[in-house]
Amino acid sequence: DTAVSQTPKYLVTQMGNDKSIKCEQNLGHDTMYWYKQDSKKFLKIMFSYNNKELIINETVPNRFSPKSPDKAHLNLHINSLELGDSAVYFCASSQGQGRSDNQPQHFGDGTRLSIL
Amino acid sequence: SQQGEEDPQALSIQEGENATMNCSYKTSINNLQWYRQNSGRGLVHLILIRSNEREKHSGRLRVTLDTSKKSSSLLITASRAADTASYFCATVAFMMDSSYKLIFGSGTRLLVRP
Numbered sequence: 001d002t003a004v005s006q007t008p009k010y011l012v013t014q015m016g017n018d019k020s021i022k023c024e025q026n027l028g029h030d031t032m033y034w035y036k037q038d039s040k041k042f043l044k045i046m047f048s049y050n051n052k053e054l055i056i057n058e059t060v061p062n063r064f065s066p067k068s069p070d071k072a073h074l075n076l077h078i079n080s081l082e083l084g085d086s087a088v089y090f091c092a093s094s095q096g097q098g099r100s101d102n103q104p105q106h107f108g109d110g111t112r113l114s115i116l
Numbered sequence: 117s118q119q120g121e122e123d124p125q126a127l128s129i130q131e132g133e134n135a136t137m138n139c140s141y142k143t144s145i146n147n148l149q150w151y152r153q154n155s156g157r158g159l160v161h162l163i164l165i166r167s168n169e170r171e172k173h174s175g176r177l178r179v180t181l182d183t184s185k186k187s188s189s190l191l192i193t194a195s196r197a198a199d200t201a202s203y204f205c206a207t208v209a210f211m212m213d214s215s216y217k218l219i220f221g222s223g224t225r226l227l228v229r230p
Binding site for chain 1: 149153156157158159160161164202204217218219220222223225
């Protein structure tokens with residue numbers, strides 16, 4: 001029943017490792033997003049995909065690489081993890097992306113990434 | 117820079133009281149959205165108010181929008197312990213290619229004491 005699900009929920013790993021976070025939505029939405037929420041709860045968009053095409057790529061280090069195999073999935077791969085990458089990463093989805101669309105976004109429950 | 121700023125940063129009230137949270141933003145908007153985040157969970161959309169609307173209601177929620185002051189408020193009436201959460205406002209920023217992104221404020225942490 002879960003609309004937007006992401007795995008894993010917790011990820012604890014060593015600095016320098018490479019890790020992936022997976023996200024799937026069963027809402028039939030066209031657009032998916034990755035957000036990063038820091039320790040002060042500030043939420044910032046990282047990437048957005050519309051129908052498997054990258055449409056938003058904020059100033060994120062290129063160690064972060066999103067991949068969308070189909071419009072229901074958006075995965076995030078992170079290379080050479082650094083201490084500053086510790087945060088909660090949220091996947092979200094919405095219907096549409098056009099200027100006239102005012103669609104709410106549906107969020108997963110987050111992946112808590114801790115770098116040791 | 118951050119688009120929305122919520123005020124207060126934290127709010128503690130007794131169950132049954134009303135809670136008011138404010139959001140200020142910097143640029144012109146198409147719409148403004150409010151989200152709730154329970155501890156350890158993702159954000160949940162509460163209400164969307166368009167730039168040509170001044171007030172909107174949904175159950176115990178009342179949202180106002182004043183585009184001249186670039187501000188919005190979220191009122192939760194007759195609060196319950198289950199309303200304890202962080203509340204975020206988000207505004208839409210359109211990109212050059214007509215895609216858009218949501219820009220979130222820093223949130224108000226609401227504690228409703230039973």
